[in-house]
Amino acid sequence: MTAIATQTRSDRRKVLEAALEAVQLRDQFSPFKESPSKKLHGEAAPRLGKERFQARLGKPFELDQPGEIGRVGEAEISPYTRKPLGIDYPRCDKDALIKAARAAMGSWAATRPDTRADVLIEMLFELEKDTFETAHATMHTAGQGFVMAFSGSGANALDRGLEALVYGYKAQMDVPDTARWTKRFLDPEPVTLDKRYHRVPLGPAAIVCCATFPLWNAYPALTANLMTGNAAILKPHPSSILPTAMAVATCRRVLDRAGFDPNLVLLATDSPDQPVTKELIAHPDCRIIDYTGSQRFGTWIEQNAGDRLVFTETAGCNSVVFHSAQDFEKAAGAVVRAMSSFSSQMCTAPQNYFIPRSGVRSGDRVIAYEEAVQILVSAIDRVAGDNATGAAVCATVQAESTLGNVEAMTARGEREGRILRHASPVANPDYPDARTCSPVLIESEADNEDFYGEERFGPIGFVIPVETAEEGVERATRQARSRGAISSYLYSTDEDFIEKALPAYIAAGASVSVNIDGGMPVNFMAAYSDYHVTGLNPAGNASLTDLAFVAPRFRVVQTRRKTG
Amino acid sequence: MTAIATQTRSDRRKVLEAALEAVQLRDQFSPFKESPSKKLHGEAAPRLGKERFQARLGKPFELDQPGEIGRVGEAEISPYTRKPLGIDYPRCDKDALIKAARAAMGSWAATRPDTRADVLIEMLFELEKDTFETAHATMHTAGQGFVMAFSGSGANALDRGLEALVYGYKAQMDVPDTARWTKRFLDPEPVTLDKRYHRVPLGPAAIVCCATFPLWNAYPALTANLMTGNAAILKPHPSSILPTAMAVATCRRVLDRAGFDPNLVLLATDSPDQPVTKELIAHPDCRIIDYTGSQRFGTWIEQNAGDRLVFTETAGCNSVVFHSAQDFEKAAGAVVRAMSSFSSQMCTAPQNYFIPRSGVRSGDRVIAYEEAVQILVSAIDRVAGDNATGAAVCATVQAESTLGNVEAMTARGEREGRILRHASPVANPDYPDARTCSPVLIESEADNEDFYGEERFGPIGFVIPVETAEEGVERATRQARSRGAISSYLYSTDEDFIEKALPAYIAAGASVSVNIDGGMPVNFMAAYSDYHVTGLNPAGNASLTDLAFVAPRFRVVQTRRKTG
Known part of the structure; x- marks a missing residue:
């Protein structure tokens, strides 16, 4: 499928099977490296990651996306240095993005779920390769400490992504490809029909990310959508664009290499004085909204999104x-x-x-x-x-x-x-x-x-x-x-x-x-094991990860005909 | 569990397993009798059913429900005789109904899914016993022919109910009861947590039924809700109350016999000049809406139900x-x-x-x-x-x-x-x-x-x-x-x-x-095999039956603590 795959198809299949087992047992699991230790990554990796991040500062971030109408990025100011990152990103017309996302879904949706899972697991491991750089990008936008940024935008986020991927895979595989159905009606001769079941995605989806954890919620929304055949448009917070832009670039590269339309993953940027979220999600062809952020805006979306499918993770009074x-x-x-x-x-x-x-x-x-x-x-x-x-x-x-x-x-x-x-x-x-x-x-x-x-x-x-x-x-x-x-x-x-x-x-x-009083951060939530947000109170309507997070993202269209 | 069970627990378990297999293969299946033939039901059954229906005419229909504030039923006029059925039904205060429904959910939701499935399968077979009477009730409210009424309010509807039940069962069983999770953090000694996962229903649900097929869509909504721990309030069309009222009475009897609160299934009646649907679904504690009826009202609900979970099956331009x-x-x-x-x-x-x-x-x-x-x-x-x-x-x-x-x-x-x-x-x-x-x-x-x-x-x-x-x-x-x-x-x-x-x-x-040109009604949709309504166009947002129809009706709350 790709000439420079990080893993063979059989390696990826093993990851898929292990993750499927982990979510069934809700056991500890991760195929990703949570610690930035040089023992795991080699001497040079930390330095190279930092250098790559620094090399991005003060330069345009190029993404070959449709409908570019301007540049944004002025709201990215490092909470560490209080200096602007000086990076500018393409601002694209929302109609062009949604049109491109829709167009990209055709052949992707028609691809077998196994193949989609393959590509997405490859994507997650490719994203992992950038973790040092992503950690610095997360520090200087979200303001996290380095260790948290490394795990929170690295392994912990990728694990949530893989978890949502396997739930999406399970939901897709619950639908058989075909059936042969026989029944006797009034005639003595029974009727036999051959039926084909086509999994059709509901999207495209808009993924609205938050400023403080730009990727942790974005990855599961991304894989849940892609695994169920949908395209996704990621809308980062204007003060935390870089981690998302880097992830989008990597996803687009992996998709392209695998022979799919890179517009399955798109970046929608905006600025604080010209926000695009409400317009984006009000577009009639935006059918799914994944939102992470304030409870106020999350509740507004839940109340005002009409007939769109809405998944929110906001905040609560813990x-x-x-x-x-x-x-x-x-x-x-x-x-x-x-x-x-x-x-x-x-x-x-x-x-x-x-x-x-x-x-x-x-x-x-x-x-x-x-x-x-x-x-x-x-x-x-x-x-x-x-x-x-x-x-x-x-x-x-x-x-x-x-x-x-x-x-x-x-x-x-x-x-x-x-x-x-x-x-x-x-x-x-x-x-x-x-x-x-x-x-x-x-x-x-x-x-x-x-x-x-x-x-x-x-x-x-x-x-x-x-x-x-x-x-x-x-x-x-x-x-x-x-x-x-x-x-x-x-x-x-x-x-x-x-x-x-x-x-x-x-x-x-x-x-x-x-009674958890030590040995671990008491608020640590483990992918594959801890359900994050219940969806049962105003802190959000969705949970990472249950079947409800993935199953409604696609539906089944059937064709049936008489045999012979 | 019940002294006068129609089936033993092991019989019900066999039905559950056969239905689970049928939906996996989407094969022909039914444990119910589709034909009114006397060969299947005995000489007396057709006559007795008709007599029981006739005995109801002109009399009050008693249901021991909370909050009765009046009687309705004047809109039930047989399309066959053009005469009023003359039955009156309790009209109950919507707040009282929702309060009772909420109260009933506690112990039901805490019951194991297996036990709930047992009770619901029993319920379906009890409903089947009334099929002749239900067919006459359907004829003289919905206006169907007898044979269609017998199958459409009988086996075909019960099959859709059992299909939704097994999907709900699958979704519930996808969540394990417990997990033991071990992970090493910074300390050399790993941390082990015991986790318990509690399936918590989102409801109560309001099920808004249509005039022409009062039970065919009601049963799957009913079992999808009950199987996932929710209570359900059925709101029949004012001109087709009787089939629904009879079903509610039977469900309440089965629940009561099994030791559960009969208020898990409630009837909300109204009249054409004092409709209750909008008020009922606007109640803050009404969290799920299942709607069958006109596309106009279905779309209104989809657009205006705010953060409620909405499932619609309306109509299309075939x-x-x-x-x-x-x-x-x-x-x-x-x-x-x-x-x-x-x-x-x-x-x-x-x-x-x-x-x-x-x-x-x-x-x-x-x-x-x-x-x-x-x-x-x-x-x-x-x-x-x-x-x-x-x-x-x-x-x-x-x-x-x-x-x-x-x-x-x-x-x-x-x-x-x-x-x-x-x-x-x-x-x-x-x-x-x-x-x-x-x-x-x-x-x-x-x-x-x-x-x-x-x-x-x-x-x-x-x-x-x-x-x-x-x-x-x-x-x-x-x-x-x-x-x-x-x-x-x-x-x-x-x-x-x-x-x-x-x-x-x-x-x-x-x-x-x-190319289906005979041997069967070309528009026949088989439970367990045909996905009915895709949810992908304005004819409805839900499908009978996929995981999306059941999975969002409940969520998981977890408790976790250190072992030892």
Whole structure:
């Protein structure tokens, strides 16, 4: 199929089969390299990746796409250096893009699912080759730290892509190619029909990406669409175009080499003052929308997309309820690290800490409420404060407006609650101009849900004193139901308490981690195993990955005729 | 589980497994009795069914449902006798119904899919027991002939129900109950998590049924919802309540006997002057809508249902293209019979006949255009004219307004085209007052698409002369794309022509029957084998049955904790 394949067809088939088995067992699996270690990649790879990234700065990014009508890119400003990347990208007419995407779908949709899976697995491994460069591109647009960028735009994103690919493959293979059907009607002679079932994609699709994780949600949407025969137009956030543009270029190259129309994957760029998303998704031929970003815009799309197929992953009001713990300090350290990581710009970061006024049992003693609060504050200081690890953990704040959120919540906290810990810049020795911010921690009365009871984007945490842990569960799950939640956290050593609490989370569509206090990032979501976003509350209507994420993207047209 | 089960659990399991195999092969299958023959049902069954139906007339229909606020039923007037059925049904407050439906879902959703499948298969076989009575109820509300009513509200509908059930079962079983997941992070000691996956339904669902086929689409929507853990509120057309009310009563009895809340299946009635559908589906807790009915209202729902999950099956502009035939008279007879059957009130009935001006090759001669037209007219006369079989084939016209359509199209045909055959009453010896109508056949210029290029509901056919059969395919598939089509028909003895034509149908999302000219009703759609409605054109967004019809009705909430 291609002269310079990274893998043979039988290698790719093995990857497909292993991934199919992994999603059936929802077991740990990955064919990709998660760590940037030189032991895995060789001495030169990190340096070469960085050099390739640097060589892109200040130059036009060329993509041979139809309908180019201008150039954009001025909104890409590194949160590390605060300097523009100086790259410009083609801005293409949306009608031309959608027309090209539609035209590209014909022969792709008619290709056997096996062949499509082959090409897409090849594509994922080709994308992996660029991971060092992609990591730098992600750092200097999304603002992530290098290690997170390497895994989050590399293996972890590719794994989500492969996961969605195998679900799409499963859904396609559920439809047989043909059937021979025989039935007796009134005549003594039965009728036999030969039937052919054609899998027809619904698209094209528009994939609207977010600024802080440009590829992690893009890859699964991309493979879900391509695997089911659809073309995809990726619309990156205007401040994070580069990682997506690089991925689109690689996808187009792989498709072209494999003999397919590269317009199956297209880039739609825009600028903050001339946004294109609403126009793009309102186009009558845009039939599928994959959206990652703010809940406000996500909900607007869900409500206004008419008869289009819409998949959203937005944000929620993630909670931690402390009832009791084997070791409260360990538990506090685990959740606080998740909050500090990338300055709470991950959709799984905890925000609201419900602590009983009567304190939290930890091992054989009870930690009083005020002491528990101080332990949380100290834990933030330790992980995010002005020390050597802070810069790596907190990374940067992607958007200036997020600092505005922190200021506004702090001001409101001063009026309506109590500031337990002030936000502060995080020293970054490599990038003295980096836009950084350690978390603010605010105490709020439990009844002031208008204050803390929704997502407050950025490094903002709330401590909410409750009469009992049960009250915490009640409030946390009610807010999950009404305002959304992606990850919830519960700590208790009392099995009866846990068993009584879990049904409330389940009913709220809120996935919950119980008593995870270390050994791993508590908010780590594993492809093939963890369902990410339930689709059951306002944090999104789609899940990575279930059959619902792939099955509606194509339908079956049948032809039938009498045999003989 | 139940003291008076019709089948043992192992019998039901065999039915489930056989149906699972049938949908995988899309083979002929049915565990239900399609024919009303006394040989299958015994001497007494037909008489008893009719007596039970008659015993219901003029009496209140009791259903022990929450929130009863009145009685309705005055719009049920038999199209056979033109007399009111005189039955009244509870009208319940929509808020009370939705609240009860939500409350009923808890323990049902927490029940294992196997157990749910057991109860639902039992339910289908219990529904089958009432088929004779249901057939009479369908005749005197929907207006179908007895044989069609027996199969269409009996075995054929139950088969669609079982088909959707097994798809729902497959989708549920694709999610494992638990996983044990182990991964090494930075510590040398790997982390192991125990994960539990909870299938959580999205509903409750509202199932909006149509007047002419009250159960055929209701059963698959019902089982798709129940199998995935949802409660369902059935909203029958006010002129066809009885079949649905009977089914709801049976479902509630089966659920109750099996130890589940009967409010998993509820009836929402209304009257023509106080319709409830829009209010019901606008309720914030109504999360799923299954709709069968007019394209106009179906499209309105698709456009206006916001973030609800919507499944529609509406209507299309079904075409027949004649290129050539082994035996044109046979082919014409087959499609004309499908048009005459139940006076074109089936969504698979052909409407538009494209005939080349140069004629149609039939065997070794060419039938001139005018002769072809006359063959169609004669075929209609033969099957639907004033003869012994007409009443059984054409049955009745469900709604007075449909006769208005026939009149309006006839008047327009007289101005804009040519009336090839006038509609006329069909004598019915058993029911002299029956509302009947044989098809009108109108010739229209091909360019007058505004006239024939959309669904004209009722016994209305158009003959459209085209320069070539290719032009017929082009027009038919373009109209399918823009106006919808559920069943298309193509006749040609030229394999090259067929191979060139099929991609146009596939691209339009229009399933097509090729050269079927007898031995079976050409528009017969078999559960387990034929995908009914593609979901790819305006005739509906859902298909019976694919994974897309079931998978989005539930999602997964996970709980995870460290082992040990």
